[in-house]
Amino acid sequence: MSLLKLSNIRHTYKNGKIEVNVLKGIDLSIEEGEFVSIMGPSGSGKSTLLNIIGCLDKPTSGTYEIAGKRVEKLSDGQLADLRNQFIGFVFQSFHLLHDLDALANVELPLIYRGIGARERHRRAVAALESVGLGERLHHRPSQLSGGEQQRVAIARAIVGEPAVILADEPTGALDTNTGKNIMAIFQRLNKEQGITIVQVTHEVDIAHYGRRIFHLRDGEIERHEVLDHKSQEVYT
Structure with missing residues (x-):
């Protein structure tokens, strides 16, 4: 059974009197x-x-299943619970709270789960250490580089032990070498912890860190590419 399964998903919005089929x-x-x-x-x-x-967001039509469970008709509260417990998010612009240090930013998803302060602290420290930021726990985003901020965002995404990480242009705001370091972290999470990763990117080299690429054009899957990584070690 597929972990994520979308069938005939359509999404339309209105721009004035015009319907736009996304x-x-x-x-x-x-x-x-x-x-x-x-x-x-x-x-x-x-x-x-x-x-x-x-x-x-909800599709205009079609069906979506997560681990065999239909989700497109769930209430907003049920969707929020599903996101918090099942999915970790990483965004291009990091989405960190600038008045909080790295540790407090990473603890946030656990607060929403009602996890106690001592356990939140333990998990957040472990998550930050796993992305190489054990010595930056009390630095605020303004005191961190772009790559370090993205690593804080990844730690926040994994602190709740999600089954899936969704990344929207995760290297779009980073230089090439820093982007490679971020992708190496993703590959370790995928290979060593078994976390399913789905990323959106417009960069060919970044897309090739995945094992499959779905090419979208004008709201449709234009082609599906399967990559062979067996002969090379992509991360170090």
Whole structure:
């Protein structure tokens, strides 16, 4: 059974009197433990698709299942619970709270779960150490580089032990070398912890860190590419 399964997903919005068809019947299936990239030009619908996968938006029509559970008809409260317990998010612009230090930013999802202060602290420290920021616990975002801020965002995404990480242009605001370091972290999380990763990107080299690439154009999957990583060690 697929971990994530979208069938004939369509998404339409109105711009005045004009209906805009953003997604036009997407069929997409992702297995547990996969690393998948969704690639396409600006306006292709990739971010809208990721928002639907992440339960941040609902499709106009079609069905969506997470681990066999239909989610497109869940209430907003049920969707919020599902996001908090099942999915970790990483965004291009980091989305850190600038008046909180790294540790407090990472603890936030655990506060929403009602986890006690001592356990929150333990988990947040472990998550930050796992991304190489054990000595930056009390630095605020303004005191961190872009790459370090993204690592804080990744620690926040994994602190709740999600089954899936969704990343929207995770290296878009970073230089090439820093982007490679971020992708190495994603690959370790995928290979060593079995976390399913779905990323949206417009960068070919970043897309190739995944094992499959879905190419979107004009709201449709134009083609599906399977990559062979067996002969090379992609991360170090």
